Amino acid sequence: MPLPSPIPALAILLLATQLTGTALAAPLAAPDAPPPPAGADAALLALDAQARAGDAQAQLDLADAYGDIPFDRPADVARASAWYRLAAATPDPVLRRQACAALGTLEAGGMGWPENVTAALPWYRCAADLGDVQSQFNLGLLYDEGVDVPADAAQAKAWYRRAAEGGLVLALERLGALAERDHDRDAAARLYGEAAAKGDLAAAQALARLKRGGPSPQVAGIGLAAQSQDPATVKPAPKPVPGQPRKPPAAVGADGLRLIQQRLRDLGYLLGPADGRLGARTANAILAYEVAHPVIWDETAPPPDGWPSRDLLARLSRP
Structure with a gap:
């Protein structure tokens, strides 16, 4: 079961909002939200200050920063969950849709959070009703x-x-x-x-x-998690390796990774930007695609691992 929400009062308020269909009057300030980690850089601290002041876009961006964990940093889904819940209470339908979709993915086993599909359902419905195709x-x-x-x-x-x-x-x-x-x-x-x-x-x-x-x-x-962001129920997700680079291999490059990300977005495997940045969501989306579309591997070939490769780029570039 997922860890208890850091802000249960907000969860209750949001549930009432969803049931009544009435949006909150203004974004919520968050002076008591989880603090940033020790050693956070200046950009993250500045974003945290904006989010605490009630800036819904900053709350969503901060949650994304915690939720899209790079290979070389420990996951912090508790912080991501707290900020997504705050962003989901905004009256802005676009930001609310994005936050609800992210919470659905998180509760369904994405981002390293324990799987709880029952808890994911209301968030998926929130995002689906607001037009999010992945949640639909x-x-x-x-x-x-x-x-x-x-x-x-x-x-x-x-x-x-x-x-x-x-x-x-x-x-x-x-x-x-x-x-x-x-x-x-x-x-x-x-x-x-x-x-x-x-x-x-x-x-x-x-x-x-x-x-x-x-x-x-x-x-x-085909497995819910495998088709959204985390293929943990089909095959173990890539394990974080300290010091593993966040940049794609030179054979693929940032432009190649952006193409991979865009194709995975088009096919429904990736929820996120095609930004050429190698984070956990992109790695999990690659692994989900590889599991669903296996190639013929010989005995010496490595199994699918969620890593962008020239072979993957070639497969996804075909018309």
């Missing part, structure tokens, strides 16, 4: 697989459709899988074709199988 997809996946909610194909399809209409390619692939499960191969082929045309390699493979007349594979869950 995650809700579809929960109802598709029956994760801590009764399996409900109708709700799964509805949430997948909303995510697909918002541009999330992976949602088209899942709609195709649902159609195939319902023995509607024509609809499955159409949906797989749409996803494949937008760069989804797994959908292209499924479409080729359908055209060959091959049998439908056994439907198996």
